[in-house]
Amino acid sequence: MIVGAGIAGLAAALRLHRAGWEPIVVERAPARRSSGYMVNLVGWGYDAAEGLGILPALTGRDLGVFTTVMVRADGRPKFTVPPEIAEAAVGKRALTVFRGDLESALYEAVRDTVEIRFGTTVADVEQSTAEVRVGLSDGTTERAALLIGADGLHSGVRAAVFGPETGFRVDLQHVVGAFPLGGVPEGVAEGSGTTFIGPGRTAAIISLGPDRSSAFFTYRTGDAGAELERGPGRALAAAFGDLGGGVPHALRRLAADPAAAYFDSVSQIAMDRWSDGRVVLLGDAAWCVTLFAGYGAALALSGADRLGAALERHGSDVPAALAGWEEGLRPEVRKRQALARTGMHRFAPPSRAHVFMSEMTIRAILVPGVRGLVQRGIRRANR
Ligand SMILES: Cc1cc2nc3c(=O)[nH]c(=O)nc-3n(C[C@H](O)[C@H](O)[C@H](O)COP(=O)(O)OP(=O)(O)OC[C@H]3O[C@@H](n4cnc5c(N)ncnc54)[C@H](O)[C@@H]3O)c2cc1C
Incomplete structure (x- = not known):
């Protein structure tokens, strides 16, 4: 059974x-x-x-x-990871x-x-x-x-x-919301995803064509239960409503169909x-x-x-x-x-200094010598 x-x-x-x-x-x-x-x-x-x-x-x-495009709060690109x-x-x-x-x-x-x-x-x-x-x-x-x-x-x-x-x-004091976008998100080039990482939160909008596009949000919170009670539409709009790029489109989609979202606290067992x-x-x-x-x-x-x-x-x-x-x-x-x-x-850096450090790490991967080290590290972890 x-x-x-x-x-x-x-x-x-x-x-x-x-x-x-x-x-x-x-x-x-x-x-x-x-x-x-x-x-x-x-x-x-x-x-x-x-x-x-x-x-x-x-x-x-x-x-x-x-392609991943790291973006600013207003959606403008910072740098691209091919x-x-x-x-x-x-x-x-x-x-x-x-x-x-x-x-x-x-x-x-x-x-x-x-x-x-x-x-x-x-x-x-x-x-x-x-x-x-x-x-x-x-x-x-x-x-x-x-x-x-x-x-x-x-x-x-x-x-x-x-x-x-x-x-x-074991609650990790974060909430996650993720959902399909149905159509193609506005403001994100097809075949790419935008990622915004700010203190305590990440928003990623992936644009891979109709029925293949999706949104992902996570943020830190001291009271995950209260966030869950508000429901994905209200909670994610409050946490990410100030962002530009593809985020407003994703939040509108969510408001139209909140039941399609996975929305839960981030907890280990x-x-x-x-x-x-x-x-x-x-x-x-x-x-x-x-x-x-x-x-x-x-x-x-x-x-x-x-x-x-x-x-x-x-x-x-x-x-x-x-x-x-x-x-x-x-x-x-x-x-x-x-x-x-x-x-x-990495998903919800505690401060602006941590955001900066995290971006430096991602940028470093673009440097050929460092890239080799990172690749070997990832492959070792997945062996
Ligand atoms: C946003 C997000 C991104 C992720 N990304 C990755 C990734 O990149 N790589 C990766 O490996 N993992 C990833 N994961 C984790 C992965 O999705 C989960 O670990 C995986 O789905 C767990 O599978 P499961 O079958 O154990 O549980 P679930 O997928 O939760 O399935 C449980 C099933 O049981 C049913 N059920 C629940 N309660 C009852 C009940 N009382 N009676 C009968 N049925 C019940 C549910 O309806 C459901 O169908 C991600 C998770 C999230 C939320």
Whole structure:
């Protein structure tokens, strides 16, 4: 039984089915959603996509690399980072796709072989050494050898089996809003993205053509809960309404369709154990590293792939498989969570001096000698 038809849940369904299991997936949303924000798949994420057999489906949806124009508050350019720089930094084994396209590729790979029940969630969980009994919101009960909670940052399975979210959530004091733009954004040349970085905030508008353009905002706040209560339209307009360039167009799009936005606090999940008997958490539900790591989807895919492999290796000894799986994953998750905590200052520098330093770092990448050093650093981190 897998809870959540997101990246982790669908990848687990695909991999476990291949390992001879008969997964059932329940998803709270009434139907599949599409689009969303842009996700880079590098390192373990690219390797897992290859292992899961979804690379061919993703390659056709790859948004590729594009020119980044660093801009002032009024939208005027400061300097440009050509696409070759990004390409050289991440290497050939990298993809940029919409989150919805990644989910679609996984969904297409399982839809004919795995039962997926939309509009359904878990009501209660009970387990013995032999099985897990899962009561569902539609009134039915399923008996399973394993329950996988792949239901994201605000996991219901985690709350039901391990305890309330507040016991595990580490707030990084930022809010993120990201959404597709539908049409082409005004004021941003097609094939490029503009990025404004100011004290405590970043706004990026990516213009890659109709249905391929998107906006991304993040800002520091002492009270993420209050920001979330205001909703994305009001909160992002208050935090970014003074900016020019492509931002006003993006905020107007958001006002017209606030439900299309991903809007949440930036929080990590820290747990001593990801499994309890025959219940295991996977992806953001277990270890959310946040967007600041740029690696959450990668870990969701790779975690699912490795979980399938561990279950294959250990046969019917589920607890042993879960223990071995967790031991293999922990160091990478720890590393990515730490990188996110240090990396968040790049997105929301604490002061003007930090903004200046951050720009100097980006400019330095344009210098051939320094570029080599940075490339080697990025590739080492993603190995
Ligand atoms: C703006 C942004 C940019 C990002 N960029 C990158 C990037 O460049 N590279 C990268 O690797 N990662 C990136 N990430 C992180 C990545 O998107 C997440 O780590 C990844 O989506 C986690 O997948 P998941 O399946 O664990 O959780 P989710 O994607 O949150 O999916 C959980 C699923 O469970 C469902 N669900 C929730 N509660 C219940 C319930 N009670 N019952 C049933 N179903 C439920 C949800 O509807 C959803 O379908 C980014 C994140 C953000 C926000």
